[in-house]
Amino acid sequence: MEPDGAFPPTRPARFLERENRFVVRAEGEEGAIRLHLPNSGRLRFLRPGTPLRYLPKTSPRTAGRVLLARDGADWVLLDSGYAERALPALLDRLGYRYLRAQPRVGESRFDALVEVGGRAVPLEMKSATHVEGEVACFPDAPSDRAVRHLEGLAGAGGVLLFAVLHPRGRAFRPCPFDPRFAEALSRAAREGVRVHAVRAAIAPAGLRWAETLPVYFSP
DSSP, rough: OSSSOOOOOOOEEEEEEEEEEEEEEEETTTTEEEEEEEOOOOOOOTTTTTTTEEEEEOOOOOOEEEEEEEEETTEEEOOOHHHHTTTHHHHHTOOOEEEOOEETTTTTOOOOEEEEETTEEEEEEEEEEETTTTTTEEOOOOHHHHHHHHHHHHHHEEEEEEEEOTOOEEEEEEEOOOOHHHHHHHHOOOOOEEEEEEEEEOOOOOOOOEEEOOBOOOO
C-alpha cells in the first residue's frame, strides 16, 4: 500500500547520547557523528544503542537530521514536519476540506485552515511520540505554547488533531507532566473545539494514517 507521506532516503545510525535538546551524538557507518534532533520532547525511549535513521546533509555542525528512532520493534517518527506534509490526505478522511497552510489567527499561527460546516476555522496538529503501555500522550514536557494554541482554537471554534507517531498507541490522553495543558484541553473541548487522535503506521519508506483513536481528557 502506498504511504500517505513518503520519506526521502535515509542512512542508519545508533544513538549514543543527547548532547542537548536538539543535537545527538550517534555512531554512523563511518564512525561517530553529530545529528540534529528536530524534536524537543524528552523521548525517554532513546537509550545508547537505539537504532536511528537520519537524513544526511552537509553541514559544519551536524552530519544530518534524525528522522526515525526505534522503540523495541517499532519505528517512531521524530520529525513532525513529515506528518504535516501528509496532513491533507488525513483531513480528507476526517471530512474536513483543506484550504491552506499556516493561517494566522489573533497572535497565533496554526498548521492549517480547514472548512467545517461552511466555516473556515484553524486546525492545529500536535505530534505524540510518548506512549505508556498502549496509551499515547502529549505533551511529554510542560508546553506554554501548546496551552496558547488551545486557547486560540477555543476562541475560533477550531480543530485539534493529535498525530500519534508511535505505532503502539491505541488511545490518547494528555500526559501527566503538564496539568495546565490537560485542564486547557478539557476546557477547549467543552467550548466546542473538535479533538481527534489518529495513529500513523511508520516504516522507513513513509507513514500511512492507520486509525482514529479514542481520546480521554484526563491524564
